[in-house]
Amino acid sequence: MRKSYNVLLKLFKEACVLEEVNNLLYWDRDVTMPKKGGKQRADQVALISELEHERRIDPRVDELLKFILNHEDYNNLSDLEKRNVFVLQREYNRLVNVPADFVGEFNKQGVLSNEAWEKAKDQSDFSIFLPELEKMVNLNKKYANYLNPEIDPYDALMDYSEPGMTQEKFELLVNPLKEVIVPLIKECQQSSHQPKKNILTRKVPIDLQKKLNLDVLNVIGYDFERGRLDETVHPFTSGSYDDVRITTKYFENNFLSALMSTMHEAGHGEYEHFVGKNGRYQPVGMWCSDGVHECSSRFYENFIGRSLAFWKFYLPKFKEFTGEIFTDVVLKDLVHVINQAEPSAIRADADELTYDLHIILRFELERDLMNGRIEVKDLPTIWNEKVKTILGYEVKNDAEGVLQDIHWSDGLMGYFPTYTLGNIYGAQIFNKLKEDIPDWEKEIEEGNLQKVLNWFRTAVHEKGNLLDSYDLIEDITGEKVSSKYLADYLSTKFNQLYKLNR
Known part of the structure; x- marks a missing residue:
């Protein structure tokens, strides 16, 4: 039997290595590939995807x-x-009915769709993307049917990203969360204690931002002998173990966008660096789920990167890097504006309080697309209406609306809910961290981030895929998954920032 077990792992490793090759092709596509290389890359990705499958x-x-x-x-x-x-066994049962040539077609279309998406976003014209997105949506419907024809197609896609997740389970978590978030946003908007928003729009040269972002990664402890940071259109992380590549996007008049994206991707990258403790190229040495991956990224970005403790430590260095640009800015004003609660168009730049409303919007759209309740051609109109209803924001154009995210062009439907799941998991884990390290703020204020990050690494990263996500959270915290901790965290934080009478 031992010989059979080893052969099984050998086949799995071969699939993983092929997946890594594909990840390199995708990374190259988004970072260094010539503009006209798309069709060639589509064929390459299709072949490797088929071989992996x-x-x-x-x-x-x-x-x-x-x-x-x-x-x-x-x-x-x-x-x-x-x-x-x-x-x-679970993976085989899920994938065995998915034809290999379909997987190739799906991934090839992802590359072609991505090309169209980039052009459409650049010109803020959804019609350029429409035909390719229609193909991608139809392929997702087929994929869902292959994965599990017995259940709702969107549930099949959600389960693929987050094993065991369904629309019903997700709604049970987010509905009570929404009841807390929506009135809290209104209270923040009505508060007389508003952030100094002009701090964020001050121009910071890109070359300074690059040095700043690299320094933050060094502070976190990101290993540049096993990773790198590059620039791309839409930030992402690629790779695993000793070759993990993160990316960010710089804006001269919004330094926070790149900084938070870098910290977010660093959370993904650190997960990939340490996930293999129980055995590289084995299922237990892989990441647990997309939700837990987003838990790691959102933990680094928000629970660390937006915390008062971090900026007490990092503000002097921040001012060193940026010269005279922020000499007049004091700690409380910077922390407030970094955490401002303001409905806006772009999900990736959204504050912690409004972020999950962006995800709920996408969840509803994906669900309705997969079930044929809405058509792809109507997405811009429905998107804008939902943003107005849910966030109270008037979308100005397609680029800041329906075209803002890369996910649909890559075929990632059913993925967006994992961002909110990551926030929910992260808040519950953060609550446990505070119990285990009561002086966590003092440690970070003094620049000792590794005590906190090592705790998280041991609790989450190094456990890999020993447990499914819900079981992992219960194992770490001693409690079943609940959105209560995220609701409490947001209520406490924004009550303090905006001096609300709660």
């Missing part, structure tokens, strides 16, 4: 799993090894 659904995988599970020595496997077998 063929490894995952190889008939030998099924034969080996059956042999191992029915073997008299199965119970002699360690818990870690049994988890490997369980995850591989």
Whole structure:
């Protein structure tokens, strides 16, 4: 049986290595590829995707799993090894009915759709993207049916990103959260204690921002011998283990956008750096779910990067890097404006309080697209109406509206909810961290970020895929997943920032 188990892991590693090759192709597409290389890259991605998928659904995988599970020595496997077998069985059952040529077609269309999306966003013209997005939506419907024809198509896609997640489960978490967020936003807007917004619009030369962002990564402890930072249209993270590449996007008149994106992607990157403790290229040495991945990124970005403690420590260095631009800015004003609660168009730049409303909007649109309640051609109109209703913001154009995110061009439907799940998981974990490290603020204020980050690394990163997300959160915190902690965190934080009478 041991030999069969090792062969099973060998097939899995081959699939993982092919996936890494594809990730490099995608990274290159978004960072260094010549503009006219798209069609060529689409063919490359399609072929590698097919080869990877063929490894995952190889008939030998099924034969080996059956042999191992029915073997008299199965119970002699360690818990870690049994988890490997369980995850591989689940993956095989989920993917076996997805044709390899379809996977190639899906990924090829993703590259072509991305090309159209970039052009459409640049010209703020949804019609350029429309035909490619229609193809991508139809492919997602087919994909959902292949994954599980017995359930709602959007549930199938959600489950793929977050094992066990459904629309119903998600709504049970976000509906009570929304009841807290919406009135809290209004109270913040009506408060007489408003942030000094002009701080964020001061021009910071891109070359200074690049040095600043690199320094923040060094402060976090990001290992540049195993990673790098580059510039792209839409920030993302690619790679794993000893080759993890993060990206950001700089704006001269909005230094915060790049800084928070860099910290966000660093959270993804650090997860990939440390996730392999239990065995590289094994299921247990992979990340747990997209929601837990976003938990890591949002933890670094928000619970650390937007905290008063971090800026007590980092403000002097920040002023060193930016020269005379912020010499007049005091700590409380900077922290307030970094955490301002203001409905706006762009999800990636949204504050903590309004962010999850952006996700709820996308969740509703994706759900309705997958179930045929709305058509792709009507997305700009419906998007703008929902932004007005949910966020109270008037969208000015397609670029800041329906075209702002890269996800749909890449075929990532069912992914957006994982951002809010990440916030929910993160707040619950953060509550436990504060219990275990009561002086966490003092540690960060003194520049000792590693005590806090090492705790998070041990609690989340190094556990890899030993547990599914809900079980992982319960294992860390001793409680079932609840949005209560995020609601309490937001209420406390914004009550203090805006001096609300709560």
